């Protein structure tokens with residue numbers, strides 16, 4: 001028994017009963033209500049849902065047309081069958097036009113059941129269609145509202161549907177998009193291979209492809225997208241349509257790139273960091289192997305960087321690293337890489353070299369770029385680098401070995417002095433190991449009291465008396481014997497131990513000077529002052545020592561090299577002026593080998609110039625060195641500076657300086673560096689007249 005809710009609009013109760021019986025006889029379990037007015041129909045419609053409406057054509061207060069109008073008003077699609085006496089063709093047509101589904105004559109109810117069944121069936125299919133339509137409208141409003149591009153294309157790429165976001169991206173409007181617009185026109189050429197070889201075959205074979213792609217917007221700008229492509233088959237199981245859903249991932253990409261940049265770049269200099277440098281090196285190696293090219297790895301370390309940090313502060317140190325990075329970057333080609341390897345170390349990878357000599361061209365460029373002072377915290381700071389280079393393939397076949405070799409070469413360069421460059425050589429490895437062992441011993445040398453001072457006499461050429469000595473440190477190593485300063489001073493510099501050891505030297509020298517003074521020999525004692533010492537509390541240290549040993553400040557001469565004062569001219573001026581006020585004299589050591597900027601001679605309160613022994617060794621009357629040495633003596637005279645010639649080994653050399661009225665000479669000819677006790681007889685013999693009786 002089928003359930004049927006029937007609303008019967010009928011003024012005749014008998015006719016309604018007849019109708020009900022007819023339906024019940026045919027298997028309907030009926031819930032029926034008879035009404036005969038508009039109000040009753042309204043109430044019935046509000047009361048519940050009806051499966052079917054039967055209506056007589058006319059009643060005293062109501063009729064079929066009014067009933068149909070009422071359903072229409074309430075947007076109700078209920079099968080409506082007019083069951084009436086003869087009404088004439090015109091009226092029947094009118095009723096059908098007004099929305100009735102069928103017309104059955106009361107005296108021929110045999111048609112009733114098939115008509116009811118058909119109308120119920122059709123109503124159900126209309127309902128399903130409507131539900132599907134509603135569903136489609138809902139889905140399409142979602143698609144229209146989504147910010148992702150959604151499109152349906154045929155296999156040729158022609159767009160059959162594209163949502164609002166898609167239209168906006170591609171600059172299409174409803175009219176010009178279909179049917180000839182091709183979605184493939186909005187893909188950059190370089191994604192074609194991925195689309196043809198990967199995305200489409202997968203979507204066709206497996207029904208779906210998911211991945212990252214790029215779409216061109218209406219301006220031709222690339223939008224990176226996360227894309228899904230679905231294939232849709234027809235009833236013959238052939239793919240007929242493809243749908244595409246593309247999500248704009250620009251923001252994600254931007255974050256990914258920022259993250260990637262942060263992981264691979266140094267936050268301070270924005271140069272590639274160690275991770276990226278290694279990656280670039282491994283790529284360069286692959287390239288070099290393929291193309292049979294040379295590669296050079298340059299390891300660069302800032303000389304005395306700690307001093308800049310200590311003297312000017314960490315922010316200034318950071319600034320300095322940034323500026324060095326910028327200048328280095330200007331020295332290389334775009335295909336090469338410069339990065340910060342850590343601390344004050346930089347790395348340069350040079351690819352595609354034809355010969356090792358190419359490296360030296362870059363080194364020249366780097367030196368030229370660093371020759372101008374760096375303006376840091378209102379100070380002009382001169383910066384030099386120790387550079388080591390390794391070459392592929394000879395110095396290492398992989399990243400690890402090339403880096404190690406360039407590091408070893410840099411280490412060797414650093415130990416040779418400031419501003420040095422070295423290519424890697426296999427024997428450097430042994431030297432490196434030796435230096436490491438030396439460094440370990442050096443750290444214990446001070447507490448084991450292994451340092452001693454030797455003194456080398458300086459002869460005053462006008463009086464022919466020894467008036468000064470230079471204090472020169474020696475390291476009395478238990479196994480190695482007497483180690484010369486050339487082998488350990490750079491190590492002391494590099495480890496920072498130079499400050500402690502330098503202070504010990506200064507104190508020992510002051511003590512010795514005071515002892516000589518006490519014995520009646522007012523000798524001036526010259527003490528070498530290293531760059532770091534110069535930067536760290538030098539004034540306080542000197543002041544305290546002069547007080548402690550009640551030493552006449554004129555007995556102390558500090559020797560600094562040109563590079564030490566030129567590193568930070570303002571700071572040097574400040575220190576030198578204070579030392580002068582204290583009464584301590586100052587000598588420029590190794591004069592003629594460094595900057596030789598004459599301007600600073602006037603600016604700094606200097607007492608003497610020491611002609612470097614390299615000009616003294618090859619001295620003969622007509623040599624270039626002789627001309628330089630003579631020029632320095634003349635310069636001293638005209639600037640009212642004392643000139644000391646060092647490395648004087650022969651009488652002829654001594655005579656040369658005597659003839660040019662050089663003030664003092666120092667060298668093996670006068671006496672080698674020696675312990676204080678050995679010096680005593682020498683002074684006694686020469687300086688009889690000089691002795692002051694207490």
Ligand SMILES: Nc1nc2c(ncn2[C@@H]2O[C@@H]3COP(=O)(O)O[C@H]4[C@@H](O)[C@H](n5cnc6c(=O)[nH]c(N)nc65)O[C@@H]4COP(=O)(O)O[C@H]3[C@H]2O)c(=O)[nH]1
Nearest residue numbers: 471472473484485486505528529530647648649667668673
């Ligand atoms: N061939 C030759 N050489 C001569 C002659 N006369 C002196 N010399 C050597 O020349 C160097 C002069 O010292 P320097 O230029 O200050 O050069 C010094 C100085 O830069 C550094 N040094 C030595 N002692 C100290 C020190 O106490 N403190 C610091 N900071 N550096 C020191 O080590 C360098 C080398 O010192 P030394 O090996 O003692 O070498 C000394 C000395 O032994 C000569 O007639 N012929």
